[in-house]
Amino acid sequence: MSTNTPSEDHKPAVEPLYEASKRIFAKKAQGQFRNFKWVVLWVTLGIYFGLPWLRWDRGEFAPDQGILLDLAGRRFYFFPIEIWPQEFYYVAGLLLMAGFGLFLITSAVGRAWCGYTCPQTVWVDLFIAVERFFQGDRNARMKLDKAPMSGNKFMRLAATHATWILMSFLTGLGWIMYFGNAPSVLVKFFTGELPFVAYGTVLVLTLTTYGFGGLMREQVCIYMCPWPRIQAAMLDEDSLVVTYNDWRGEPRTRGAKKAAAAGLPVGDCVDCDACVAVCPMGIDIREGQQLGCITCALCIDACDQVMDKVGKERGLIAYATLSEYQSNMDMATNNGRTGIQPQNVRDPDGKFKDRIRHFNWKVIFRPRSLLYMGAWSAVGLGMLVVLLNRDRxxxxxxxxxxxxxxxxxxxxxxxxxxxxxxxxxxxxxxxxxxxxxxxxxxxxxxxxxxxxxxxxxxxxxxxxxxxxxxxxxxxxxxxxxxxxxxxxxxxxxxxxxxxxxxxxxxxxxxxx
Ligand code: SF4
Ligand code: SF4
Missing domain, CATH: 2.60.40.10 (Immunoglobulins)
Structure with a gap:
């Protein structure tokens, strides 16, 4: 007989305020989305580091840097456009356009910004590639992490962190190029001729890039960035999100052939955890939509490779809208009257009646997206008209x-x-x-x-x-x-x- 009082028996477990951070050893993914992410990564890095070096001839009386934030002269140069302080409303217009653009992308393709172009994602991707270069892929990194300190481990860790710090420093250095003539800023930086604030800026950016990209990584997205919370209000049942199609995946089974031979129900998921292993956020997408999922689609690549190997259709994890998912789920469960019966969702030829793997333009051209597109275009057009007619x-x-x-x-x-x-x-x-x-x-x-x-x-x-x-x-x-x-x-x-x-x-x- 229990000697505890009833109140002790039913004492609720105390939830910790913060989950302890777990180290994530993301495996290298391969596939169409990974390739696309590499392209986006190099393009965005190229833009960031390359823009200040582009020249634009404005005659002998103005700087010839394409993009320049001339704080001393209180001017912003953007190729043929020169913005004076009293014309700051253009910057407000650009911010509005960026906001509507983000709303549009989120309503159409979910957190594509987070998954592909957000600086945090791009730099973390780069830092993970460096980590992989010096320490090996997932299994090797996990083994190294558990191993006691040795000369080999020290050298690998030191090389990783030194490269991260160097990349962070270059990031900071790249930033100050936007505030002066890039070639002379570069020379003056190393000859000690820049004002103190320039060195301070590079130091702060080096530390934050190293901290956010190398050490904190997914913690920044989950705990520091407000966007995951805001975007929840942008998504609806017709927004594309990375989805595990449990209507065909469950019951997930290891040793599916044996289970099928024994007459047990078998879903398409072979429970290999490949989707979890590649996830840079450490998420198991099979547990449903999660705040931490940045929709980078690497789990789609991993699962598609597994489906190829086991001879099943791709798309067990796929970009899908909630309404598509729900209609497939309704079909698979006879509108909730039965458990999941994947055969209900198959065509006579055995293929899934799955619409989600074919891109549907309706996802983008729907009222909500058109509204954001209209607002974005209206601000852009308004700015263009004002720009073309402004007084000089x-x-x-x-x-x-x-x-x-x-x-x-x-x-x-x-x-x-x-x-x-x-x-x-x-x-x-x-x-x-x-x-x-x-x-x-x-x-x-x-x-x-x-x-x-x-x-x-x-x-x-x-x-x-x-x-x-x-x-x-x-x-x-x-x-x-x-x-x-x-x-x-x-x-x-x-x-x-x-x-x-x-x-x-x-x-x-x-x-x-
Ligand atoms: S669950 Fe998939 S899409 Fe989401 S962050 Fe992980 S790998 Fe990327
Ligand atoms: S990769 Fe695909 S098959 Fe493997 S566990 Fe994930 S969902 Fe299941």
């Missing part, structure tokens, strides 16, 4: 505050202004400055002679604001008001580009 000449006028006006000895009234002409083109220009709306006004700019009438031709430097002190004078008896509106006009006479600023002329009259 700007005028800013500040009226003198004290005094508001000056009464000259001859009775004329003078107002003073500080004018900034902003030339956003990467070449010098001559801008004609004039006033409009005060017919008898005379404009005067210290140190510059008028060009014709009351206009002044102002040479402005490329990519710079030119500040001028300007005086506008009205003859005696003309300024009988407290304030009158008029316009300053800045115009590039060669291309006709204009910028107009509404200003006020103050006089000694009474307010209207």
């Amino acid at each position: 000449l700007d005028l800013n006028v500040v009226h003198d505050r004290n005094p508001q006006y000056v009464m000259e000895s001859d009775g004329s009234v003078r107002n003073g202004y500080t004018i900034r002409i902003l030339n956003m083109e990467p070449q010098p220009r001559t801008i004609r400055l004039s006033v409009e709306g005060l017919p008898s006004a005379a404009m005067k700019i210290n140190g510059i002679a008028p060009t014709e009438g009351q206009s002044y031709d102002i040479p402005v430097k490329p990519d710079e604001a030119t500040a001028l002190k300007v005086f506008v004078t009205l003859p005696k008896g003309q300024a009988n008001w407290a304030s009158e509106e008029f316009h300053f006009i800045a115009e590039d006479m060669t291309i006709g580009e204009r910028s107009v600023y509404k200003a006020a002329f103050n006089g000694p009259g009474v307010k209207k």
Whole structure:
């Protein structure tokens, strides 16, 4: 008889807050998705490291780096596009597009971003390849992990970590190339001529890349990244996710031939665990959809190879939508009235009536995806229209505050202004400055002679604001008001580009 009290008998087990991290020794996968992942990996790495070295001729007055974040000059250069700080809304637009793009991809093909292009995935993939190079594939790595420290083990571990640190350092170095002329940044980095912040950035990125890609790996995806949680809201029953088709796999059986000969029900899964062995997240996809699954599809490759070996159809693990999976499951179980009977899902020729292995465009072209596509295109088109029509000449006028006006000895009234002409083109220009709306006004700019009438031709430097002190004078008896509106006009006479600023002329009259 138990001596425990009832409350002790039914005491719930205390769940630990954090699961202890388990080392994952992912096996090398082979197949179409693995090949595709290699292509994506080299393309994304090529883009990251290569972009700052691409040149773009902007003339002699602007940098020739294709993509440049010029923090000192407060400019962002993207090939022919130059973004000024006041045009930051373009960056907001790009972020919006990235957001809608991510929603679109998730709603159509699940976590494809996580599985193929996320930097964490790409770098972890690379780091695992390095680990495999120095320590061998899964079994060899597991054996090495269990073995006591020896010269051989030390050398293999040291080589792995040294290569990881070198790759992390190159990642950090690659990042600062975006913030200056890449060739000179590279030289100056090693000659100690860069500012402290550049070395600090490289150090932080080296440490985080090594930590995230080499040491923490799947922990980053599971515990640190918010995207797995957010994406759950994006998926629906028509989103593609990596799925174990248990309607044909169960009951999973080792020694299937013997079991079948004994008349036992046998599913297609031979319980070889190949799908688990290749998973970089340490997941058994046969347990169903999981937060940790990044849909890298390596388990599909592994299982397809097994199916080839045992002479069964591929696709036991496949990209599938929940609705396709459910309809197959309903068929296999006679709408839930029986256990799984895979023969229900087979055609007379013995093949599965399985639609999931044929790509269905409806998965992408459905209302939710079209909505995201529409939003993405609308933001993109809007940005393009604004970009093509944006001003490259700007005028800013500040009226003198004290005094508001000056009464000259001859009775004329003078107002003073500080004018900034902003030339956003990467070449010098001559801008004609004039006033409009005060017919008898005379404009005067210290140190510059008028060009014709009351206009002044102002040479402005490329990519710079030119500040001028300007005086506008009205003859005696003309300024009988407290304030009158008029316009300053800045115009590039060669291309006709204009910028107009509404200003006020103050006089000694009474307010209207
Ligand atoms: S379960 Fe499959 S798709 Fe998901 S992370 Fe593992 S290998 Fe990739
Ligand atoms: S690889 Fe395929 S056959 Fe092997 S355990 Fe995984 S699902 Fe079953």
